[in-house]
Amino acid sequence: MKHxxxxxxxxxxxxxxxxxxxxxxxTVGLNYGTEIEELGINIGGEYLVTDVISAGLxxxxxxxxxxxxxxxxxxxxxxxxxxxxxYVYGLLGIGIVRTTVDFGPLGTISDSTxxxxxxxxxxxxxxxNLGVLTQLKFNTAGDGQLVIQGGLAYTFD
Numbered sequence: 001m002k003h004x005x006x007x008x009x010x011x012x013x014x015x016x017x018x019x020x021x022x023x024x025x026x027t028v029g030l031n032y033g034t035e036i037e038e039l040g041i042n043i044g045g046e047y048l049v050t051d052v053i054s055a056g057l058x059x060x061x062x063x064x065x066x067x068x069x070x071x072x073x074x075x076x077x078x079x080x081x082x083x084x085x086x087y088v089y090g091l092l093g094i095g096i097v098r099t100t101v102d103f104g105p106l107g108t109i110s111d112s113t114x115x116x117x118x119x120x121x122x123x124x125x126x127x128x129n130l131g132v133l134t135q136l137k138f139n140t141a142g143d144g145q146l147v148i149q150g151g152l153a154y155t156f157d
Contacts (some may be wrong), residue, residue: 129156
């Protein structure tokens with residue numbers, strides 16, 4: 001009986017370290033766009049609406065050669081299939097891709113295209129608050145582009 005009590009207490013302790021509703025996570029990392037063949041820096045965040053569903057925002061600015069610039073703003077929903085680290089998820093959302101050409105004194109021309117995001121990823125925790133994030137996401141805007149992401153995630157208590 002004593003061993004059963006120890007096992008139950010251990011299981012409850014493990015479950016307490018799992019992600020839970022109300023957590024906020026901030027991310028920073030590098031993205032690679034396969035269509036534009038450029039690296040970019042990404043910042044983002046998510047809020048866990050339930051233990052397995054989150055809503056997130058992210059912004060990427062790609063390192064394009066002058067006079068071009070590329071950026072994307074994303075609103076994604078995630079469904080977590082695994083919630084006891086590693087946290088594995090699928091995602092669905094909307095991505096707005098902006099392309100700008102700077103003609104110097106003649107001005108700039110910009111164009112924005114909206115597309116569907118679909119993909120997935122995983123978060124591998126180092127500690128209760130810090131982990132490594134990996135993600136693959138396809139955005140249908142324009143000709144479409146696969147975006148590969150790697151970075152760090154910080155979960156606020």
